[in-house]
Amino acid sequence: MSAGITVDGLTKRYGPVTAVDRLTFEVEPGVVTGFLGPNGAGKTTTLRMVLGLVTPTGGRALIDGRRYGDLDQPRRVVGAVLEATGFHPGRRGRDHLRIIADAAGLPRPRIEEVLDRVGLTDAADRRVGGYSLGMRQRLGLAGALLGDPRVLVLDEPANGLDPVGMVDLRDLLRGLAAEGRTVLMSSHMLSEVAQTVDKVVIVAAGRLRYAGPLTELTGAHGETLEAAFLRLTSDPGSDSDTGPDSATDATASSAHH
Amino acid sequence: MNSLIKTEVLKLRTIRSPWLLLLAAPLLVTAGISGMVLSGNKPLDAAAQSGALAHVGLTSLFTMVFGILAVAGEYRHRTITDTYLTTPSRGRVISAKLLVYAAFAMLSGLVSSLVGLGVAAAWWSDKGVSFAWGDTAMWTTIGGGIVWNAAFAAIGVGVGALVRSLVGAIAVSLAWVALVEGIVGQLIGGLARWLPFNAGQALGAGTGSMTTSHLLPRWDGGLVLALYTLAFAALALTTSMRRDVS
Numbered sequence: 001m002s003a004g005i006t007v008d009g010l011t012k013r014y015g016p017v018t019a020v021d022r023l024t025f026e027v028e029p030g031v032v033t034g035f036l037g038p039n040g041a042g043k044t045t046t047l048r049m050v051l052g053l054v055t056p057t058g059g060r061a062l063i064d065g066r067r068y069g070d071l072d073q074p075r076r077v078v079g080a081v082l083e084a085t086g087f088h089p090g091r092r093g094r095d096h097l098r099i100i101a102d103a104a105g106l107p108r109p110r111i112e113e114v115l116d117r118v119g120l121t122d123a124a125d126r127r128v129g130g131y132s133l134g135m136r137q138r139l140g141l142a143g144a145l146l147g148d149p150r151v152l153v154l155d156e157p158a159n160g161l162d163p164v165g166m167v168d169l170r171d172l173l174r175g176l177a178a179e180g181r182t183v184l185m186s187s188h189m190l191s192e193v194a195q196t197v198d199k200v201v202i203v204a205a206g207r208l209r210y211a212g213p214l215t216e217l218t219g220a221h222g223e224t225l226e227a228a229f230l231r232l233t234s235d236p237g238s239d240s241d242t243g244p245d246s247a248t249d250a251t252a253s254s255a256h257h
Numbered sequence: 258m259n260s261l262i263k264t265e266v267l268k269l270r271t272i273r274s275p276w277l278l279l280l281a282a283p284l285l286v287t288a289g290i291s292g293m294v295l296s297g298n299k300p301l302d303a304a305a306q307s308g309a310l311a312h313v314g315l316t317s318l319f320t321m322v323f324g325i326l327a328v329a330g331e332y333r334h335r336t337i338t339d340t341y342l343t344t345p346s347r348g349r350v351i352s353a354k355l356l357v358y359a360a361f362a363m364l365s366g367l368v369s370s371l372v373g374l375g376v377a378a379a380w381w382s383d384k385g386v387s388f389a390w391g392d393t394a395m396w397t398t399i400g401g402g403i404v405w406n407a408a409f410a411a412i413g414v415g416v417g418a419l420v421r422s423l424v425g426a427i428a429v430s431l432a433w434v435a436l437v438e439g440i441v442g443q444l445i446g447g448l449a450r451w452l453p454f455n456a457g458q459a460l461g462a463g464t465g466s467m468t469t470s471h472l473l474p475r476w477d478g479g480l481v482l483a484l485y486t487l488a489f490a491a492l493a494l495t496t497s498m499r500r501d502v503s
Contacts (some may be wrong), residue, residue, distance in 0.1 A: 045503070052345050053502040064336060069345040086335040088272050095271035103264040103343045143339060186471055 009059030034197035079144030089129030133160025314402030314461025320362035324413020360412030366403035402461035415489025
Protein backbone atom coordinates (compact mmCIF):
# COMPACT_ATOMS: atom_id res chain seq x y z
CA MET A 1 0.00 0.00 0.00
CA SER A 2 1.45 3.35 -0.93
CA ALA A 3 1.98 6.05 1.70
CA GLY A 4 0.20 4.09 4.40
CA ILE A 5 1.52 2.88 7.74
CA THR A 6 1.93 -0.84 8.32
CA VAL A 7 2.41 -2.12 11.86
CA ASP A 8 3.25 -5.81 11.80
CA GLY A 9 3.69 -7.86 14.97
CA LEU A 10 5.28 -4.85 16.65
CA THR A 11 6.58 -5.62 20.14
CA LYS A 12 8.53 -3.63 22.74
CA ARG A 13 9.70 -5.03 26.05
CA TYR A 14 11.41 -3.04 28.79
CA GLY A 15 12.90 -5.76 30.95
CA PRO A 16 9.96 -7.79 32.28
CA VAL A 17 7.39 -5.22 31.14
CA THR A 18 5.83 -5.67 27.71
CA ALA A 19 4.78 -2.17 26.65
CA VAL A 20 3.67 -3.17 23.16
CA ASP A 21 2.62 -6.73 22.47
CA ARG A 22 2.52 -8.11 18.88
CA LEU A 23 0.54 -5.18 17.57
CA THR A 24 -0.67 -5.44 13.97
CA PHE A 25 -2.73 -2.88 12.07
CA GLU A 26 -2.81 -0.81 8.91
CA VAL A 27 -3.37 2.91 8.55
CA GLU A 28 -4.72 3.94 5.16
CA PRO A 29 -4.42 7.14 3.18
CA GLY A 30 -7.39 9.41 2.66
CA VAL A 31 -8.91 9.11 6.12
CA VAL A 32 -8.14 10.27 9.65
CA THR A 33 -7.37 7.36 11.95
CA GLY A 34 -7.66 7.77 15.71
CA PHE A 35 -5.20 5.85 17.91
CA LEU A 36 -6.86 5.35 21.29
CA GLY A 37 -6.08 3.65 24.56
CA PRO A 38 -5.78 4.29 28.29
CA ASN A 39 -2.62 5.81 29.74
CA GLY A 40 0.17 3.28 29.60
CA ALA A 41 -1.45 1.34 26.78
CA GLY A 42 1.68 1.70 24.64
CA LYS A 43 0.44 4.36 22.21
CA THR A 44 3.42 6.68 22.50
CA THR A 45 5.89 3.79 22.38
CA THR A 46 4.17 2.48 19.24
CA LEU A 47 4.27 5.88 17.53
CA ARG A 48 7.95 6.26 18.46
CA MET A 49 8.73 2.86 16.96
CA VAL A 50 6.90 3.86 13.76
CA LEU A 51 9.16 6.93 13.63
CA GLY A 52 12.41 5.06 14.27
CA LEU A 53 13.05 6.71 17.63
CA VAL A 54 12.56 3.52 19.62
CA THR A 55 13.90 0.17 18.39
CA PRO A 56 11.29 -2.61 18.47
CA THR A 57 12.05 -5.80 20.37
CA GLY A 58 10.15 -7.65 17.64
CA GLY A 59 8.06 -7.06 14.55
CA ARG A 60 8.29 -4.02 12.30
CA ALA A 61 6.65 -0.76 11.39
CA LEU A 62 6.72 0.46 7.79
CA ILE A 63 5.81 3.76 6.21
CA ASP A 64 5.24 3.65 2.50
CA GLY A 65 6.67 0.13 2.65
CA ARG A 66 9.95 1.15 4.27
CA ARG A 67 11.32 1.55 7.77
CA TYR A 68 11.55 5.21 8.85
CA GLY A 69 15.35 5.09 8.97
CA ASP A 70 15.45 3.88 5.35
CA LEU A 71 13.42 6.79 3.95
CA ASP A 72 15.55 9.02 1.73
CA GLN A 73 13.97 12.29 2.79
CA PRO A 74 11.90 11.47 5.86
CA ARG A 75 10.57 15.02 6.35
CA ARG A 76 9.05 14.93 2.87
CA VAL A 77 7.30 11.62 3.59
CA VAL A 78 6.30 11.85 7.26
CA GLY A 79 5.36 14.77 9.50
CA ALA A 80 5.19 14.11 13.22
CA VAL A 81 4.06 16.01 16.30
CA LEU A 82 5.19 14.13 19.35
CA GLU A 83 5.15 16.37 22.40
CA ALA A 84 4.25 19.91 23.19
CA THR A 85 7.50 20.63 24.95
CA GLY A 86 10.01 19.82 22.20
CA PHE A 87 11.33 23.35 21.82
CA HIS A 88 14.16 25.38 23.28
CA PRO A 89 12.42 28.10 25.33
CA GLY A 90 14.97 30.72 24.29
CA ARG A 91 14.53 30.13 20.55
CA ARG A 92 12.07 32.01 18.36
CA GLY A 93 9.34 30.00 16.66
CA ARG A 94 10.51 30.92 13.17
CA ASP A 95 14.10 29.87 14.00
CA HIS A 96 12.85 26.49 15.20
CA LEU A 97 11.33 25.96 11.75
CA ARG A 98 14.42 27.29 9.97
CA ILE A 99 16.49 24.61 11.71
CA ILE A 100 14.20 21.82 10.49
CA ALA A 101 14.01 23.31 6.98
CA ASP A 102 17.79 23.67 6.66
CA ALA A 103 18.59 20.21 8.03
CA ALA A 104 15.99 18.58 5.79
CA GLY A 105 16.89 20.62 2.70
CA LEU A 106 13.44 22.23 2.50
CA PRO A 107 12.93 25.67 0.95
CA ARG A 108 12.81 28.57 3.42
CA PRO A 109 9.67 30.20 1.85
CA ARG A 110 7.78 27.09 2.92
CA ILE A 111 8.17 28.33 6.54
CA GLU A 112 5.84 31.28 5.90
CA GLU A 113 3.27 28.98 4.30
CA VAL A 114 3.08 26.61 7.26
CA LEU A 115 3.10 29.47 9.80
CA ASP A 116 0.12 30.89 7.97
CA ARG A 117 -1.61 27.51 7.77
CA VAL A 118 -1.44 26.96 11.55
CA GLY A 119 -2.15 30.61 12.35
CA LEU A 120 1.14 31.41 14.07
CA THR A 121 2.57 34.09 11.79
CA ASP A 122 2.12 36.91 14.31
CA ALA A 123 3.92 35.03 17.11
CA ALA A 124 6.69 33.57 14.94
CA ASP A 125 9.34 36.05 16.05
CA ARG A 126 8.68 35.59 19.76
CA ARG A 127 10.68 33.20 21.92
CA VAL A 128 8.92 29.85 22.47
CA GLY A 129 9.27 30.21 26.26
CA GLY A 130 6.46 32.78 26.10
CA TYR A 131 4.12 30.56 24.07
CA SER A 132 0.95 29.02 25.47
CA LEU A 133 0.54 25.26 25.24
CA GLY A 134 -1.82 25.75 22.30
CA MET A 135 0.77 27.89 20.47
CA ARG A 136 3.39 25.19 21.04
CA GLN A 137 1.01 22.63 19.53
CA ARG A 138 0.60 24.91 16.51
CA LEU A 139 4.37 25.28 16.19
CA GLY A 140 4.80 21.50 16.41
CA LEU A 141 2.16 21.11 13.71
CA ALA A 142 3.94 23.70 11.54
CA GLY A 143 7.16 21.69 11.85
CA ALA A 144 5.32 18.52 10.84
CA LEU A 145 3.79 20.19 7.76
CA LEU A 146 7.06 21.79 6.63
CA GLY A 147 8.03 18.97 4.27
CA ASP A 148 4.49 18.71 2.78
CA PRO A 149 4.41 15.06 3.90
CA ARG A 150 2.01 12.37 2.70
CA VAL A 151 1.85 10.82 6.16
CA LEU A 152 1.10 12.60 9.44
CA VAL A 153 1.65 11.08 12.87
CA LEU A 154 0.33 13.10 15.80
CA ASP A 155 0.58 12.26 19.49
CA GLU A 156 -2.13 14.08 21.48
CA PRO A 157 -2.25 17.09 19.11
CA ALA A 158 -5.42 18.40 20.78
CA ASN A 159 -3.77 18.83 24.20
CA GLY A 160 -3.90 22.44 25.34
CA LEU A 161 -5.95 23.70 22.42
CA ASP A 162 -8.86 26.03 23.11
CA PRO A 163 -12.21 25.39 21.36
CA VAL A 164 -11.20 27.50 18.35
CA GLY A 165 -7.87 25.68 18.09
CA MET A 166 -9.72 22.40 18.32
CA VAL A 167 -12.00 23.28 15.41
CA ASP A 168 -8.99 24.52 13.42
CA LEU A 169 -7.15 21.27 14.09
CA ARG A 170 -10.17 19.17 13.08
CA ASP A 171 -10.59 21.10 9.83
CA LEU A 172 -6.87 20.89 9.13
CA LEU A 173 -6.63 17.14 9.70
CA ARG A 174 -9.79 16.38 7.72
CA GLY A 175 -8.54 18.63 4.94
CA LEU A 176 -5.19 16.83 4.85
CA ALA A 177 -6.91 13.44 4.72
CA ALA A 178 -9.20 14.68 1.93
CA GLU A 179 -6.05 15.51 -0.06
CA GLY A 180 -5.24 11.80 0.09
CA ARG A 181 -2.79 11.92 2.97
CA THR A 182 -2.49 9.38 5.76
CA VAL A 183 -3.33 10.84 9.18
CA LEU A 184 -2.80 8.92 12.43
CA MET A 185 -3.53 10.76 15.68
CA SER A 186 -3.60 9.59 19.26
CA SER A 187 -5.94 11.33 21.67
CA HIS A 188 -7.65 11.10 25.03
CA MET A 189 -10.48 13.39 24.04
CA LEU A 190 -13.03 10.88 22.82
CA SER A 191 -15.80 13.33 22.00
CA GLU A 192 -13.32 15.30 19.90
CA VAL A 193 -12.03 12.12 18.28
CA ALA A 194 -15.56 11.05 17.42
CA GLN A 195 -16.00 14.23 15.39
CA THR A 196 -12.62 14.02 13.65
CA VAL A 197 -11.74 10.45 12.77
CA ASP A 198 -13.11 7.96 10.26
CA LYS A 199 -11.29 4.92 11.61
CA VAL A 200 -10.02 3.94 15.01
CA VAL A 201 -7.30 1.70 16.38
CA ILE A 202 -7.82 0.90 20.07
CA VAL A 203 -5.09 -0.61 22.23
CA ALA A 204 -4.94 -1.56 25.90
CA ALA A 205 -2.02 -3.07 27.81
CA GLY A 206 0.00 -3.06 24.62
CA ARG A 207 -2.49 -5.22 22.71
CA LEU A 208 -4.85 -4.47 19.88
CA ARG A 209 -8.52 -4.31 20.93
CA TYR A 210 -10.11 -2.94 17.80
CA ALA A 211 -9.10 -1.68 14.38
CA GLY A 212 -11.69 -0.55 11.88
CA PRO A 213 -14.23 2.10 10.94
CA LEU A 214 -15.67 4.22 13.74
CA THR A 215 -19.20 3.62 12.51
CA GLU A 216 -18.81 -0.15 12.77
CA LEU A 217 -17.57 0.18 16.34
CA THR A 218 -20.35 2.40 17.59
CA GLY A 219 -23.08 1.41 15.13
CA ALA A 220 -23.21 -2.30 15.92
CA HIS A 221 -24.21 -1.73 19.54
CA GLY A 222 -25.70 1.74 19.23
CA GLU A 223 -23.03 2.98 21.62
CA THR A 224 -21.14 6.22 22.04
CA LEU A 225 -17.41 6.03 21.30
CA GLU A 226 -16.83 6.47 25.02
CA ALA A 227 -18.96 3.48 25.95
CA ALA A 228 -17.31 1.33 23.29
CA PHE A 229 -13.86 2.50 24.41
CA LEU A 230 -14.57 1.61 28.03
CA ARG A 231 -15.99 -1.77 27.07
CA LEU A 232 -12.93 -2.63 24.95
CA THR A 233 -10.30 -1.36 27.36
CA SER A 234 -11.75 -2.25 30.77
CA ASP A 235 -9.78 -5.41 31.19
CA PRO A 236 -8.23 -6.61 34.45
CA GLY A 237 -4.89 -6.83 32.65
CA SER A 238 -4.72 -3.19 31.63
CA ASP A 239 -2.86 -0.93 34.04
CA SER A 240 -3.67 2.61 35.05
CA ASP A 241 -1.47 5.64 34.43
CA THR A 242 2.11 4.52 34.91
CA GLY A 243 3.17 4.23 31.30
CA PRO A 244 5.22 6.46 28.99
CA ASP A 245 2.09 8.43 28.14
CA SER A 246 1.83 9.86 31.63
CA ALA A 247 4.95 12.01 31.46
CA THR A 248 3.74 15.50 30.75
CA ASP A 249 6.31 17.91 32.17
CA ALA A 250 9.71 18.49 30.67
CA THR A 251 11.66 17.27 33.67
CA ALA A 252 10.04 13.87 33.58
CA SER A 253 11.55 13.06 30.21
CA SER A 254 14.20 10.74 31.61
CA ALA A 255 12.30 9.57 34.65
CA HIS A 256 10.53 6.56 33.26
CA HIS A 257 11.84 3.08 32.37
CA MET B 258 27.26 16.54 6.33
CA ASN B 259 27.76 20.13 5.27
CA SER B 260 24.11 20.98 5.87
CA LEU B 261 24.21 19.25 9.26
CA ILE B 262 27.19 21.37 10.29
CA LYS B 263 25.36 24.51 9.16
CA THR B 264 22.28 23.37 11.08
CA GLU B 265 24.28 22.91 14.29
CA VAL B 266 25.70 26.41 13.87
CA LEU B 267 22.17 27.75 13.29
CA LYS B 268 20.96 25.98 16.43
CA LEU B 269 23.69 27.72 18.42
CA ARG B 270 23.09 31.09 16.77
CA THR B 271 19.39 31.09 17.65
CA ILE B 272 19.80 30.69 21.44
CA ARG B 273 21.74 32.72 24.01
CA SER B 274 22.78 30.41 26.84
CA PRO B 275 25.84 28.82 25.15
CA TRP B 276 27.26 32.26 24.38
CA LEU B 277 26.88 33.42 27.97
CA LEU B 278 28.84 30.35 28.97
CA LEU B 279 31.64 31.07 26.51
CA LEU B 280 31.62 34.74 27.55
CA ALA B 281 32.57 33.61 31.04
CA ALA B 282 35.90 32.27 29.72
CA PRO B 283 37.68 35.60 29.00
CA LEU B 284 36.20 37.00 32.23
CA LEU B 285 37.79 34.15 34.19
CA VAL B 286 41.10 34.73 32.38
CA THR B 287 40.96 38.44 33.22
CA ALA B 288 40.14 37.78 36.86
CA GLY B 289 42.78 35.05 37.16
CA ILE B 290 45.60 37.11 35.68
CA SER B 291 44.65 40.20 37.70
CA GLY B 292 44.50 38.17 40.90
CA MET B 293 47.88 36.64 40.18
CA VAL B 294 49.51 40.05 39.61
CA LEU B 295 47.78 41.75 42.56
CA SER B 296 48.71 38.98 45.01
CA GLY B 297 52.26 40.04 44.06
CA ASN B 298 54.11 37.07 45.53
CA LYS B 299 55.93 36.21 42.32
CA PRO B 300 58.28 38.24 40.16
CA LEU B 301 56.81 39.20 36.79
CA ASP B 302 59.32 37.15 34.80
CA ALA B 303 58.95 34.84 31.82
CA ALA B 304 57.59 32.02 34.01
CA ALA B 305 54.93 34.41 35.33
CA GLN B 306 53.92 35.23 31.74
CA SER B 307 53.35 31.54 31.04
CA GLY B 308 51.58 31.20 34.38
CA ALA B 309 49.27 34.09 33.51
CA LEU B 310 48.38 32.72 30.06
CA ALA B 311 47.85 29.24 31.50
CA HIS B 312 44.44 30.54 32.56
CA VAL B 313 43.38 30.09 28.92
CA GLY B 314 43.59 26.33 29.36
CA LEU B 315 41.64 26.42 32.61
CA THR B 316 38.63 27.81 30.74
CA SER B 317 38.28 24.27 29.36
CA LEU B 318 35.86 23.78 32.23
CA PHE B 319 33.52 26.18 30.44
CA THR B 320 34.01 24.60 27.02
CA MET B 321 33.37 21.19 28.56
CA VAL B 322 29.97 22.38 29.88
CA PHE B 323 29.41 24.03 26.46
CA GLY B 324 30.02 20.63 24.84
CA ILE B 325 27.66 18.93 27.27
CA LEU B 326 24.87 21.25 26.02
CA ALA B 327 25.21 19.79 22.51
CA VAL B 328 23.42 16.51 23.19
CA ALA B 329 22.22 16.71 26.82
CA GLY B 330 20.75 20.17 26.11
CA GLU B 331 18.72 18.64 23.27
CA TYR B 332 17.44 15.95 25.61
CA ARG B 333 16.65 18.59 28.24
CA HIS B 334 14.35 20.46 25.85
CA ARG B 335 13.32 17.36 23.88
CA THR B 336 14.47 18.90 20.62
CA ILE B 337 16.46 15.68 20.08
CA THR B 338 13.22 14.14 18.76
CA ASP B 339 12.97 16.65 15.93
CA THR B 340 16.70 16.36 15.28
CA TYR B 341 16.55 12.58 14.82
CA LEU B 342 13.29 12.74 12.86
CA THR B 343 15.00 15.01 10.35
CA THR B 344 18.24 13.01 10.31
CA PRO B 345 17.65 9.38 11.30
CA SER B 346 21.36 8.54 10.83
CA ARG B 347 22.33 9.66 14.31
CA GLY B 348 26.05 9.14 13.77
CA ARG B 349 26.09 12.04 11.32
CA VAL B 350 24.28 14.28 13.81
CA ILE B 351 26.78 13.49 16.59
CA SER B 352 29.75 13.90 14.23
CA ALA B 353 28.52 17.34 13.19
CA LYS B 354 28.09 18.31 16.83
CA LEU B 355 31.62 17.14 17.71
CA LEU B 356 33.10 19.21 14.89
CA VAL B 357 31.04 22.35 15.51
CA TYR B 358 31.42 22.42 19.30
CA ALA B 359 35.17 21.73 19.15
CA ALA B 360 35.56 24.50 16.56
CA PHE B 361 33.64 27.05 18.65
CA ALA B 362 35.59 26.02 21.77
CA MET B 363 38.80 26.63 19.83
CA LEU B 364 37.51 30.07 18.84
CA SER B 365 36.61 30.70 22.47
CA GLY B 366 40.17 29.72 23.44
CA LEU B 367 41.48 32.14 20.84
CA VAL B 368 39.36 34.98 22.26
CA SER B 369 40.48 34.08 25.80
CA SER B 370 44.11 34.16 24.62
CA LEU B 371 43.77 37.59 23.01
CA VAL B 372 42.03 38.97 26.10
CA GLY B 373 44.61 37.29 28.36
CA LEU B 374 47.51 38.70 26.38
CA GLY B 375 45.98 42.18 26.51
CA VAL B 376 45.30 42.01 30.23
CA ALA B 377 48.75 40.58 31.06
CA ALA B 378 50.57 43.12 28.88
CA ALA B 379 48.61 45.93 30.53
CA TRP B 380 49.48 44.71 34.04
CA TRP B 381 53.14 44.23 33.11
CA SER B 382 53.31 47.76 31.75
CA ASP B 383 51.45 49.04 34.81
CA LYS B 384 54.15 47.47 37.01
CA GLY B 385 56.89 48.87 34.76
CA VAL B 386 58.08 45.46 33.55
CA SER B 387 58.60 44.87 29.86
CA PHE B 388 56.42 42.09 28.41
CA ALA B 389 58.47 39.50 26.52
CA TRP B 390 56.31 39.00 23.41
CA GLY B 391 58.81 36.55 21.95
CA ASP B 392 58.75 34.11 24.86
CA THR B 393 58.33 30.66 23.30
CA ALA B 394 57.14 28.93 26.46
CA MET B 395 54.27 31.44 26.75
CA TRP B 396 53.14 30.87 23.17
CA THR B 397 53.33 27.09 23.61
CA THR B 398 51.20 27.45 26.74
CA ILE B 399 48.64 29.46 24.81
CA GLY B 400 48.56 26.95 21.95
CA GLY B 401 48.23 24.07 24.38
CA GLY B 402 45.43 25.89 26.20
CA ILE B 403 43.47 26.44 22.99
CA VAL B 404 43.77 22.77 22.01
CA TRP B 405 42.72 21.81 25.55
CA ASN B 406 39.61 24.00 25.13
CA ALA B 407 38.67 22.16 21.92
CA ALA B 408 39.40 18.69 23.34
CA PHE B 409 37.29 19.30 26.44
CA ALA B 410 34.36 20.51 24.32
CA ALA B 411 34.47 17.23 22.38
CA ILE B 412 34.76 15.27 25.63
CA GLY B 413 31.76 17.27 26.90
CA VAL B 414 29.74 16.25 23.82
CA GLY B 415 30.60 12.65 24.69
CA VAL B 416 29.66 12.99 28.36
CA GLY B 417 26.36 14.63 27.40
CA ALA B 418 25.57 11.84 24.94
CA LEU B 419 26.36 9.20 27.55
CA VAL B 420 24.55 10.74 30.53
CA ARG B 421 21.80 12.65 28.59
CA SER B 422 20.55 14.38 31.72
CA LEU B 423 21.88 17.95 31.47
CA VAL B 424 22.16 18.55 35.21
CA GLY B 425 23.56 15.06 35.77
CA ALA B 426 26.22 15.42 33.08
CA ILE B 427 27.39 18.80 34.38
CA ALA B 428 27.45 17.56 37.99
CA VAL B 429 29.31 14.37 37.11
CA SER B 430 31.95 16.10 35.02
CA LEU B 431 32.65 18.95 37.45
CA ALA B 432 32.71 16.50 40.37
CA TRP B 433 35.16 14.40 38.40
CA VAL B 434 37.55 17.30 37.91
CA ALA B 435 37.26 18.65 41.46
CA LEU B 436 36.94 15.47 43.50
CA VAL B 437 38.37 12.56 41.56
CA GLU B 438 41.27 14.29 39.86
CA GLY B 439 41.78 16.86 42.61
CA ILE B 440 41.43 14.91 45.83
CA VAL B 441 41.43 11.22 44.99
CA GLY B 442 44.20 12.00 42.54
CA GLN B 443 46.48 12.93 45.41
CA LEU B 444 45.81 9.58 47.05
CA ILE B 445 46.61 7.53 43.97
CA GLY B 446 49.76 9.57 43.42
CA GLY B 447 51.50 9.04 40.12
CA LEU B 448 48.43 7.59 38.41
CA ALA B 449 46.51 10.86 38.63
CA ARG B 450 48.59 12.50 35.91
CA TRP B 451 47.09 10.09 33.37
CA LEU B 452 43.56 11.44 34.02
CA PRO B 453 41.97 13.84 31.47
CA PHE B 454 42.06 17.15 33.34
CA ASN B 455 45.64 16.61 34.48
CA ALA B 456 46.60 15.61 30.94
CA GLY B 457 45.04 18.89 29.79
CA GLN B 458 47.01 20.77 32.43
CA ALA B 459 50.22 19.14 31.22
CA LEU B 460 49.43 20.42 27.73
CA GLY B 461 48.16 23.88 28.60
CA ALA B 462 49.37 24.89 32.06
CA GLY B 463 52.82 26.07 31.14
CA THR B 464 55.46 25.62 33.75
CA GLY B 465 53.20 23.73 36.13
CA SER B 466 52.52 26.73 38.29
CA MET B 467 48.79 25.96 38.53
CA THR B 468 49.13 22.64 40.26
CA THR B 469 50.77 20.74 43.03
CA SER B 470 50.55 17.29 41.53
CA HIS B 471 53.12 15.93 39.15
CA LEU B 472 52.11 16.27 35.53
CA LEU B 473 53.14 14.39 32.43
CA PRO B 474 55.62 16.09 30.09
CA ARG B 475 53.70 18.54 27.85
CA TRP B 476 53.55 16.50 24.64
CA ASP B 477 52.79 13.27 26.46
CA GLY B 478 49.91 15.10 28.13
CA GLY B 479 48.73 16.20 24.69
CA LEU B 480 48.83 12.64 23.41
CA VAL B 481 46.89 11.31 26.41
CA LEU B 482 44.31 14.09 26.02
CA ALA B 483 43.93 13.26 22.32
CA LEU B 484 43.27 9.61 23.20
CA TYR B 485 40.62 10.59 25.76
CA THR B 486 38.98 12.86 23.17
CA LEU B 487 38.85 10.07 20.59
CA ALA B 488 37.52 7.61 23.18
CA PHE B 489 34.71 9.94 24.27
CA ALA B 490 33.84 10.80 20.66
CA ALA B 491 33.63 7.08 19.85
CA LEU B 492 31.46 6.46 22.93
CA ALA B 493 29.15 9.32 21.95
CA LEU B 494 28.73 7.86 18.46
CA THR B 495 28.17 4.24 19.47
CA THR B 496 25.78 4.88 22.37
CA SER B 497 23.69 7.38 20.40
CA MET B 498 23.15 4.87 17.58
CA ARG B 499 21.34 2.30 19.66
CA ARG B 500 19.52 4.17 22.37
CA ASP B 501 15.77 4.65 22.41
CA VAL B 502 14.61 8.26 22.36
CA SER B 503 11.53 8.41 24.54
